[in-house]
Amino acid sequence: MTQAPPKFEIFVVTAPGLEKPLAAEMREAGFKKPKMMPGGVRFRGNWNDVMRANLTLRGAIRVLARVGSFQTMHLNQLEGLTSDLPWLSFLDRDVAVKVEVVTQQSKIYHAGAAKERIEKGLRAAIDIPTSDDAPVTLKTRIDNNMVTFSLDTSGESLHKRGFKAAVAKAPLRETMAAMFLRQMGFDGSQTVVDPMCGSGTFVIEAAEMAAGLLPGRERGFAFQHLATFDAEAWAEMRSTTAQPTDARFYGSDKDAGAVRMSGDNAVRSGVAELCQFAQTSVGDLVPPEGAPGIVIVNPPYGSRIGDKKPLFALHATLGRTLKERFAGWQVGLVTSDSGLAKSTGLPLKAEFAPVAHGGLTVKLHSCTL
Incomplete structure (x- = not known):
C-alpha cells in the first residue's frame, strides 16, 4: 500500500x-x-x-x-x-x-x-x-x-500571470479582479462589460475563467527550484486545454491607447476571440445583445490620478447611462470614495469587506438595476 x-x-x-x-x-x-x-x-x-x-x-x-x-x-x-x-x-x-x-x-x-x-x-x-x-x-x-x-513557493507575485506586457495607470491587479468577479456571482456564463477597461483586466480575467484557462499556465514558479519539485507531476497538472464557451466579454475606454493595450493583452492571454474592445465614452455605452449580465468597473478614484472634482460628473454620467440602458444588469463599482459611488445615483451597497490596494482601501459597491 x-x-x-x-x-x-x-x-x-x-x-x-x-x-x-x-x-x-x-x-x-x-x-x-x-x-x-x-x-x-x-x-x-x-x-x-x-x-x-x-x-x-x-x-x-x-x-x-x-x-x-x-x-x-x-x-x-x-x-x-x-x-x-x-x-x-x-x-x-x-x-x-x-x-x-x-x-x-x-x-x-x-x-x-x-x-x-x-x-x-x-x-x-x-x-x-x-x-x-x-x-x-x-x-x-x-x-x-x-x-x-x-x-x-511562488517567486514573483501571482497576479503576474505572464501575459500582460502593457498596463494602465493605477491598474487593478488580476487577483483582485478575479475575486471581485467572484463576489459579483460570476460563474463563467454571464456576459461581462467594463466601460473603463484600462488594460483589460476585468474582461480578460472573466474570459479566462469562462474558458477554464489556469492563471499560472505559462509562468514559472519558485517551487521549480526546490528539491521537492516533481517535474512529471507538474507537466501533467499543467496539461489542460481551454473549454468552449458561448459567453462574450466587452471592454471600452475613451482612450484609444487603452483599447489597443487591452486588445494586445487579450491576444497574449489567448482569449482574444472571446473579447471585444472599443473606444467609447461612458455616455455612449450601450449593452451588447443577449441576456443581462454584469457591468463591473474600476473608475479613477481621484486619490492618485488627476483632480477629483471632474470624477463626480463622470460617475454621474456612468450611473445615468446604466439606469437608462442596462435594466436587469448587475453592477459592480470599485472605489476608495463612497461619495463617488453615491454620485452615480445608483442604489449601490458596499456589502463586502474593504480591500487594501496600492496604499488605499477600496470597496466593491454593487446593485441590480
Missing part, C-alpha cells in the same frame, strides 16, 4: 479583505479545510497541493510552505537550531537562497543580525549559497520568540 505524502501547513496570501472569496475559491477547487487568517487562508497539504495552488488559484498572491519552527530567545542559539533542521528535504544545495526576516515582540529584535545567523546556519547544515537575488526565498518570522520558516 502506497503511503500518502506527508502534509504540512500551507499559507495562501491574498490582499487583506479578500480572504473570504479566496477561501470559497479554495473549497470549490478541492483544497481541504481552508481556514481564513488575516491576509490569507491556510490549509494542510503536500507538495502537489503547493503546485496546484500556485497554478490554479486566481485570488492568491503567493503560496508559502511552512517548513520548520522552533522557539528561542537567544541570538547565539539561532544559528545552531537553524542548522539542525532537515533542509535537504526541501532545498537543493546547488540553488541559492535569499533569507528574509521579520521580528516582533521577541527577545531577538534585530532582523539583520538574525538574518546573518540563519544564513550561517544554512551554510553549516548544507553549505548552501545565500544571495539577495536568489530564485528561492526563505521567509523567517520571529514572533513572541517563536521562529517560523516558510518557503515562498
Whole structure:
C-alpha cells in the first residue's frame, strides 16, 4: 500500500479583505479545510497541493510552505537550531537562497543580525549559497520568540500571470479582479462589460475563467527550484486545454491607447476571440445583445490620478447611462470614495469587506438595476 505524502501547513496570501472569496475559491477547487487568517487562508497539504495552488488559484498572491519552527530567545542559539533542521528535504544545495526576516515582540529584535545567523546556519547544515537575488526565498518570522520558516513557493507575485506586457495607470491587479468577479456571482456564463477597461483586466480575467484557462499556465514558479519539485507531476497538472464557451466579454475606454493595450493583452492571454474592445465614452455605452449580465468597473478614484472634482460628473454620467440602458444588469463599482459611488445615483451597497490596494482601501459597491 502506497503511503500518502506527508502534509504540512500551507499559507495562501491574498490582499487583506479578500480572504473570504479566496477561501470559497479554495473549497470549490478541492483544497481541504481552508481556514481564513488575516491576509490569507491556510490549509494542510503536500507538495502537489503547493503546485496546484500556485497554478490554479486566481485570488492568491503567493503560496508559502511552512517548513520548520522552533522557539528561542537567544541570538547565539539561532544559528545552531537553524542548522539542525532537515533542509535537504526541501532545498537543493546547488540553488541559492535569499533569507528574509521579520521580528516582533521577541527577545531577538534585530532582523539583520538574525538574518546573518540563519544564513550561517544554512551554510553549516548544507553549505548552501545565500544571495539577495536568489530564485528561492526563505521567509523567517520571529514572533513572541517563536521562529517560523516558510518557503515562498511562488517567486514573483501571482497576479503576474505572464501575459500582460502593457498596463494602465493605477491598474487593478488580476487577483483582485478575479475575486471581485467572484463576489459579483460570476460563474463563467454571464456576459461581462467594463466601460473603463484600462488594460483589460476585468474582461480578460472573466474570459479566462469562462474558458477554464489556469492563471499560472505559462509562468514559472519558485517551487521549480526546490528539491521537492516533481517535474512529471507538474507537466501533467499543467496539461489542460481551454473549454468552449458561448459567453462574450466587452471592454471600452475613451482612450484609444487603452483599447489597443487591452486588445494586445487579450491576444497574449489567448482569449482574444472571446473579447471585444472599443473606444467609447461612458455616455455612449450601450449593452451588447443577449441576456443581462454584469457591468463591473474600476473608475479613477481621484486619490492618485488627476483632480477629483471632474470624477463626480463622470460617475454621474456612468450611473445615468446604466439606469437608462442596462435594466436587469448587475453592477459592480470599485472605489476608495463612497461619495463617488453615491454620485452615480445608483442604489449601490458596499456589502463586502474593504480591500487594501496600492496604499488605499477600496470597496466593491454593487446593485441590480
